[in-house]
Amino acid sequence: MNITRENSDALNAVVKVEITKDDYSDKVEKVLSDYRKSANIPGFRKGHVPMSLVKKQYGKAVLVDEVNKLLQDAIGKYLVEEKLDVLGNPLPKPQDDLDWGADAFAFEFELGLAPEFDVKLKGKKAITHYNIIADDKMINDQVKHLQKQYGKLIPQEAIDEDSEITGKFSNEEEGVENVATLSLDKIKGKANTKKLVGAKVGDIITLKTKGLFDNDHDLMTYLKVAHDDAHGLDIEVNFEVSEINKRELADLDQELFDKLFGKDVITSATELKERIKADSEKQFAQQGDQKLLNDVTEYLIDSTKFDLPAEFLQKWMQTSGEEPMDEEQAKSEYEKSEKGIRYQLIEGKIIQENNLQVQFEDLKAYAMEMIKGQMAQFGQMNPTEKELEDIAARILSNQDEVKRLSEQLMSQKLLNFYKTEVNLKTKEITYDDFVKEFYS
Known part of the structure; x- marks a missing residue:
């Protein structure tokens, strides 16, 4: 076997592999001998099929298979020995006129070579590493959220700015029907909040979905519409009020601290x-x-x-x-x-x-x-x-x-x-x- 390489340029090369009969004949003979031992051909006892018949029936397929194995093994070893850094895998060049009846074969493979380059880690312009902090507003909002989460619900007769409302969004034509609970501060736009403030259980309010929430994704949560439908959705929906509550904030006391983090892990609002x-x-x-x-x-x-x-x-x-x-x-x-x-x-x-x-x-x-x-x-x-x-x-x-x-x-x-x-x-x-x- 002989392997040569010709570089077309710094990034492309062609490897030529020449295989002779000495490279594959022993392997082909061994496989055919194993076939002969197990071949079931009508008119012959198992293990007594003439080798000439085995070669005629299986010879070319075995030859092709063994030559391909040799090629893959040879190319793999060549790349390692030559320390070639390649991209992708070697691509065999088409050979429509290959004569499998010959004793010797030549195959060509295209290679994509990895480029040579240097990496400059320190640029002139500094890259910003952001140190993200939780400011007082965010911390106080989180404290309030926890107080709400663990607070008590107090029923109300009418909706006000601090209400937590449960109701059903519906639009029969668009297939919208979903019961949701949300606080009034989730609703955006003065016109929308004005419609809701003062409403009572059983009232039905008509709202437009465009600009109803800060983020169109909220429509997926509260109306249960699909993601693609939520973006830019501009329809009218009815909201039937079924429950109005005000959430009384939980006290910042040891009972709350223990619920959140375990007994006596946190002992004051400052530590929280x-x-x-x-x-x-x-x-x-x-x-x-x-x-x-x-x-x-x-x-x-x-x-x-x-x-x-x-x-x-x-x-x-x-x-x-x-x-x-x-x-x-x-x-x-x-x-x-x-x-x-x-x-x-x-x-x-x-x-x-x-x-x-x-x-x-x-x-x-x-x-x-x-x-x-x-x-x-x-x-x-x-x-x-x-x-x-x-x-x-x-x-x-x-x-x-x-x-x-x-x-x-x-x-x-x-x-x-x-x-x-x-x-x-x-x-x-x-x-x-x-x-x-x-x-x-």
């Missing part, structure tokens, strides 16, 4: 606010980190310049998926996935050059820490090392879980690396302002 702030900012930190990860990813893609073997990748995409694609479909798919391909290459280089690979011991420790946190949520504060190891072993025996946890751990490793190596600046921002700026 401190706990709300700490818990909230712990969650916000994850959102700030995710924003940082996204921004660093965008920076790296934009600042790291290199070409890709686009034509090869589009050709590879035509046959690599579950469903074959034509040229136009592959071109469209490539354009959608090009950024992702670029970042995979950049990320791979960063991981390799900085030894950030996920090792099994790292994964095991990460899984055990995650399990420990989950057990603490259910009151199991001091699990033994053996308990943690046994649960981790069960989780890590599942390949899907291994893949999921490995991706999480790698993201964490990269995030920690970026925090120390990328040019960053920290900006303090309230959660409300963070949401308005990036998600509104």
